Amino acid sequence: MTRLKGVKVVIADDEKLMALELQALLLELYFDLQIVGVAHDGETALELVETCKPDIAFLDIQMPGMTGLEVAKRLIAGEEPPVVVFATAYDEYALKAFAVNAMDYILKPYDEADIRRVMEKFEKLLAGSSVNPKLNINKESLKPDRIRKFSLEKGDRMKIIDSDKIELIYAKDRLVYIKTLDGEIYRTKLTLQEYEVKLPAEHFFRCHRNYIVNVNQIKEIATWFNKGYILILKQNAAGKGQEIPVGRAYAAKLREYIEL
Incomplete structure (x- = not known):
C-alpha cells in the first residue's frame, strides 16, 4: 500500500x-x-x-x-x-x-x-x-511554493537575500552565480532549473539557457540578428546596465512579460 x-x-x-x-x-x-x-x-x-x-x-x-x-x-x-x-x-x-x-x-x-x-x-x-x-x-x-528569500554564502557567514533584490542568475563555466541589485555576486549550489521553479514566475524570466533575469530590472529591449533580442538592464551600483541575450528558444516567452 x-x-x-x-x-x-x-x-x-x-x-x-x-x-x-x-x-x-x-x-x-x-x-x-x-x-x-x-x-x-x-x-x-x-x-x-x-x-x-x-x-x-x-x-x-x-x-x-x-x-x-x-x-x-x-x-x-x-x-x-x-x-x-x-x-x-x-x-x-x-x-x-x-x-x-x-x-x-x-x-x-x-x-x-x-x-x-x-x-x-x-x-x-x-x-x-x-x-x-x-x-x-x-x-x-x-500548491507549489515560490521562495521569496535565499541564503547565500559570504565568507564564513550566510547572507539572506530577498528575491526582489536579485538582478539576475547566470551560469558560467559550469557554475551558477547570483548577482544582486547592489552589484554583489554570490556563487550558489542550486541549478538554473531549480531557480526557475523556486523563484516567483511573475517576476523572473528564463531568457537564455545561461540566464534568468528579474523582469523588473529590464530597462530596454534591443533587437538582435535573426529576430532575436538583447535585454538591457537598469544601471546597477557600478553605473552600467548589463546586456543579456535572449535565446531563440525563449524569445516567444518574452511576450508573456512585456508587450512587444
Missing part, C-alpha cells in the same frame, strides 16, 4: 490515444490510483473535476474550446482545487504552467521517468501535509 491508495485522478487530453497511454502508464506504475474521469476537451475536463472532485488533474495545455491553462485558472479560483500537472508537447509552456500554480508538467510523448517524478513529488507533498479526514491531503499544502 502506498500513500496514493484512493487518490482520485482526472486526465484531459484531446488526443484519445495519448489519454489512454497516460492512463495506462499511471495504473501500471501506481495500481492503487483511481482514474475517475477522462476528458478530451477543456469544458468536459472542467465538468469532470467539479463533479468527481479529483485530488490530481493531468491537463493537456492545448485543447479545443478551453485550453488546459484556462481550465486551471478556473479550478484554482474554486474552494478545493485539485493539484494540477500539465501535459504538453512543448516545454515553452513551462513558465505559464507554474504561473497558474501547477505542481509540475510533463512532456509528450509520455515517459515513465517523468510520471514517476511528478507522482513522487505528489507523494512527498502528501507526506508533509496535515491530516484530512478523507485522504490525508491538505489542499493548501499541495
Whole structure:
C-alpha cells in the first residue's frame, strides 16, 4: 500500500490515444490510483473535476474550446482545487504552467521517468501535509511554493537575500552565480532549473539557457540578428546596465512579460 491508495485522478487530453497511454502508464506504475474521469476537451475536463472532485488533474495545455491553462485558472479560483500537472508537447509552456500554480508538467510523448517524478513529488507533498479526514491531503499544502528569500554564502557567514533584490542568475563555466541589485555576486549550489521553479514566475524570466533575469530590472529591449533580442538592464551600483541575450528558444516567452 502506498500513500496514493484512493487518490482520485482526472486526465484531459484531446488526443484519445495519448489519454489512454497516460492512463495506462499511471495504473501500471501506481495500481492503487483511481482514474475517475477522462476528458478530451477543456469544458468536459472542467465538468469532470467539479463533479468527481479529483485530488490530481493531468491537463493537456492545448485543447479545443478551453485550453488546459484556462481550465486551471478556473479550478484554482474554486474552494478545493485539485493539484494540477500539465501535459504538453512543448516545454515553452513551462513558465505559464507554474504561473497558474501547477505542481509540475510533463512532456509528450509520455515517459515513465517523468510520471514517476511528478507522482513522487505528489507523494512527498502528501507526506508533509496535515491530516484530512478523507485522504490525508491538505489542499493548501499541495500548491507549489515560490521562495521569496535565499541564503547565500559570504565568507564564513550566510547572507539572506530577498528575491526582489536579485538582478539576475547566470551560469558560467559550469557554475551558477547570483548577482544582486547592489552589484554583489554570490556563487550558489542550486541549478538554473531549480531557480526557475523556486523563484516567483511573475517576476523572473528564463531568457537564455545561461540566464534568468528579474523582469523588473529590464530597462530596454534591443533587437538582435535573426529576430532575436538583447535585454538591457537598469544601471546597477557600478553605473552600467548589463546586456543579456535572449535565446531563440525563449524569445516567444518574452511576450508573456512585456508587450512587444
